[in-house]
Amino acid sequence: MGKSKRKKTRKYKLNTSLMLSILAIIISLGQLIFTMPFVLKQFEKVELKATEIEFSKVKNLDVLNTSFIIMNTGENTADNVELQIRTFNEDKVIFNPDIFELIKGDNTSAPVKNLIYKCEAIVPNEKVRVYIKSSYTNYLDFYSIDTLEYEKPISLPEYQYGPTIIYLKHSLGKVNIRRKDSLLLKEVVY
16 A cells, blocks of 8 residues: 555656646746737837928028927837937937937948937827938038929938938837928028
């Protein structure tokens, strides 16, 4: 009788070990699945959007303004937000509010440069306006355009070298950027 009890006890321990191993694998797979960006997007509901909103020239000045708005329309904070902007060399980039920090810039002699900015977080309902101030004359020369008429749309250049947003992303993935199909220059008086 003593031997049969040992066999039963040994089988029971083997089954318990097997069950614990299977449970550990299931938990690990669950953790892996629920930490994937696609799945997190479904639960986190971070809705970060970027939209081009303005293309204007300052009256009587050689200043061309391009602006974008980045907003979080979701229910949760967008973390580790990264933004790449392509500008002409002399362009100035301004953020309102000033929450982005330049982390990488080009130091080349090329006429355009790529700038990468980062911010820790954009909270729900927060809006960040990105202003890019360029030289109107340099813009026309670069794209070989004679002139831009106010309130008359022209098609965008085949390749948009600047000023433009190249990409926007956060910890859960890239963000779709809404761009205009054509340029409609507006006159602004300061």
